[in-house]
Amino acid sequence: NAGVTQTPKFQVLKTGQSMTLQCAQDMNHEYMSWYRQDPGMGLRLIHYSVGAGITDQGEVPNGYNVSRSTTEDFPLRLLSAAPSQTSVYFCASSYGTLYTEAFFGQGTRLTVV
Amino acid sequence: KQEVTQIPAALSVPEGENLVLNCSFTDSAIYNLQWFRQDPGKGLTSLLLIQSSQREQTSGRLNASLDKSSGRSTLYIAASQPGDSATYLCAVNSADKLIFGTGTRLQVFP
Numbered sequence: 001n002a003g004v005t006q007t008p009k010f011q012v013l014k015t016g017q018s019m020t021l022q023c024a025q026d027m028n029h030e031y032m033s034w035y036r037q038d039p040g041m042g043l044r045l046i047h048y049s050v051g052a053g054i055t056d057q058g059e060v061p062n063g064y065n066v067s068r069s070t071t072e073d074f075p076l077r078l079l080s081a082a083p084s085q086t087s088v089y090f091c092a093s094s095y096g097t098l099y100t101e102a103f104f105g106q107g108t109r110l111t112v113v
Numbered sequence: 114k115q116e117v118t119q120i121p122a123a124l125s126v127p128e129g130e131n132l133v134l135n136c137s138f139t140d141s142a143i144y145n146l147q148w149f150r151q152d153p154g155k156g157l158t159s160l161l162l163i164q165s166s167q168r169e170q171t172s173g174r175l176n177a178s179l180d181k182s183s184g185r186s187t188l189y190i191a192a193s194q195p196g197d198s199a200t201y202l203c204a205v206n207s208a209d210k211l212i213f214g215t216g217t218r219l220q221v222f223p
């Protein structure tokens with residue numbers, strides 16, 4: 001099984017550029033989420049989705065958009081990249097939210113210059 | 114607001130030692146708690162999941178306990194090995210969100 005797949009693994013953007021981080025899972029999981037990981041701050045939730053067509057904001061949603069048109073895919077869009085968005089981004093999925101474990105992708109390391 | 118704290122932030126031990134990593138959380142209204150391992154430059158790997166109704170879970174040399182009323186969990190690693198070197202993260206599942214601690218960076222030297 002592929003599990004949770006994130007692309008790209010590395011990306012360098014210039015300030016003001018936009019891009020989409022891709023996340024796909026092949027486990028038929030309902031719940032998907034995006035986190036960013038910064039030194040000394042742990043993982044912080046950006047956006048999450050409890051199923052196709054449903055998304056909600058996490059702790060740090062500003063500057064990011066998401067959509068969930070299919071169960072498998074949950075892309076994260078940076079609208080106008082800023083240096084403060086330099087981080088490692090992780091996508092996660094789980095079958096549900098209440099009683100099941102979360103599976104994580106390998107991450108996307110983003111640098112905004 | 115749920116906050117998760119992990120102590121210590123870093124730990125360096127000789128091979129063979131038994132060790133305990135601590136995780137505390139401020140709001141006891143959780144669905145479950147999960148321990149993860151993260152190797153440098155990699156994603157997170159789930160180690161143990163404890164439901165709110167459970168007291169502990171075991172997997173091989175790992176044992177995790179949960180005291181929901183006091184807002185604490187511990188991860189016990191028996192007979193540590195150099196291959197256990199990694200960052201260990203705990204996360205509580207609270208209101209459809211996983212809230213993470215900042216992790217304990219463990220180094221086990223031969």
